[in-house]
Amino acid sequence: MVSSVVQALPVGILPEPLLRAESTGGKFLLMAFAVLLFAAIFGLVLFLASLFKGREGEKVQGFLFALPAIFLLAVGLLYPAILTIIQSLRGRSGEAGFSLDNYxxxxxxxxxxxxxxxxxxxxxxxxxxxxxxxxxxxxxxxxxxxxxxxxxxxxxxxxxxxxxxxxxxxxxxxxxxxxxxxxxxxxxxxxxxxxxxxxxxxxxxxxxxxxxxxxxxxxxxxxxxxxxxxxxxxxxxxxxxxxxxxxxxxxxxxxxxxxxxxxxxxxxxxxxxxxxxxxxxxxxxxxxxxxxxxxxxxxxxxxxxxxxxxxxxxxxxxxxxxxxxxxxxxxxxxxxxxx
CATH class of the missing domain: 1.10.3720.10 (MetI-like)
Structure with missing residues (x-):
């Protein structure tokens, strides 16, 4: 899932070798970046949640705390599911086009x-x-x-x-x-x-x-x-x-x-x-x-x-x-x- 999140980031944020992470050093760098990214997002969520008070603010806080999980589910589950459905509607070998032949x-x-x-x-x-x-x-x-x-x-x-x-x-x-x-x-x-x-x-x-x-x-x-x-x-x-x-x-x-x-x-x-x-x-x-x-x-x-x-x-x-x-x-x- 970490790789899916990193690959979903805009091009240019990470160097190409780090995105590939083919070497041991690249894998450690990718892991370190993922940890830092998690810490940064968690800190941002806590900061934004502290800005909202009262009963209405609690609803906003709940949404903010759920937002990272929703994003991870979208990138790690929903996005691959959509790609799988699209792939299933192509030919047996994955060639372009629309077909129900696989089913x-x-x-x-x-x-x-x-x-x-x-x-x-x-x-x-x-x-x-x-x-x-x-x-x-x-x-x-x-x-x-x-x-x-x-x-x-x-x-x-x-x-x-x-x-x-x-x-x-x-x-x-x-x-x-x-x-x-x-x-x-x-x-x-x-x-x-x-x-x-x-x-x-x-x-x-x-x-x-x-x-x-x-x-x-x-x-x-x-x-x-x-x-x-x-x-x-x-x-x-x-x-x-x-x-x-x-x-x-x-x-x-x-x-x-x-x-x-x-x-x-x-x-x-x-x-x-x-x-x-x-x-x-x-x-x-x-x-x-x-x-x-x-x-x-x-x-x-x-x-x-x-x-x-x-x-x-x-x-x-x-x-x-x-x-x-x-x-x-x-x-x-x-x-x-x-x-």
Whole structure:
């Protein structure tokens, strides 16, 4: 974002070598200039805000304090988004002109239709499986002995990067012929049970499901943490009143627990859903999108940087943005209802 802000400045304010910042010294100079620019803008905002007093002045002060953030969002988010949309409306290789060919190809080419199918499968399965596992775990260990330790076990994968998790699970799925010694945990178990070993990352659509397992493994800890806090926030008098009325077991969950944590469920589902739409690291690390496992984010990378098709890559990025909008909108609507 700093580079975008600096490049947006009028020509002549910075020397050309500093704008490029190709050398180590140039990068340090660019960083120093960014820090000084931030300090100068912050000081100017404080000075201007001090000139306004009273209730009307508070409104002006609020606008002044929000102005730098609005500017950074415009330069670092809105401006690149507009450029991406324009790029998507050009030819596949980014040639000048107006065309919808990139969007037509996206919904007609068999390879890209597979990408869209895989993405839909991720978005349907990951949020619901991760949330269901996290909720079940939170209910089972609630107020149990060793609750903190049990929570730490399922939360640990959240501390691992997506790339690290991908490498770990790639070893878990490692394939060797049945008669050979196995180094993959899953195939080792299959061999020990007398079954043939499987190529979990090569055979479609099984390989996509195996990649989804990794994402569920990571996100279940997040779901458990949020939902466990929501369960503990349920007032004790509501639970006691339900028990006095003879409510227990599944009925307690359905009529008391579930309605009480509804807002937390919405947050968890939408947050995991947005993260799943943007999944890239796991696919890139484990299969590189080969064997019919690619998703929209990975295909955007491939088209833009490997296949010299920035126009099609931009169209995929726009599609990703459009898919996120309904989830974010629904989340905002639900949060306003709860407010």
């Amino acid at each position: 037509v190809q996206m919904f007609t080419q068999p390879e890209l239709l597979t990408v869209l199918r895989n993405t839909a499968l991720w978005v349907v399965l990951v949020p619901f499986l991760a949330t269901a596992i996290g909720l079940l775990y939170a209910i089972l260990i609630d107020r149990a002995r060793g609750e903190a330790f049990a929570k730490a076990l399922i939360f640990l994968p959240m501390a691992i990067s997506m790339v690290g998790a991908g490498i770990i699970w790639k070893f878990v799925y490692q394939y060797k012929q049945t008669e050979r010694p196995q180094i993959g945990l899953l195939n080792g178990v299959l061999k020990a049970l007398g079954f043939e070993t499987q190529q979990f990352l090569l055979d479609a659509p099984l390989n996509t499901l195996m990649l989804i397992v990794v994402m569920v493994w990571i996100q279940a800890g997040f779901a458990m943490t949020v939902l466990s806090a929501a369960i503990k926030a349920i007032p004790d008098d509501i639970i006691e009143a339900a028990r006095l009325d003879g409510v227990s077991g599944f009925r307690m969950f359905r009529f008391i627990t579930l309605p009480s944590i509804r807002s937390a469920l919405v947050v968890v589902l939408t947050t995991i859903g947005i993260g799943t739409l943007k999944v890239f690291d796991i696919v890139r690390t484990m299969t590189a999108g080969q064997f019919d496992t690619s998703v929209v984010a990975n295909e955007f990378y491939n088209q833009s940087f490997r296949y010299n098709a920035p126009g099609l890559g931009a169209a995929l990025a726009v599609l990703l943005f459009i898919l996120v909008i309904p989830i974010v909108t629904y989340n905002i609507v639900q949060m306003r209802k709860e407010a």
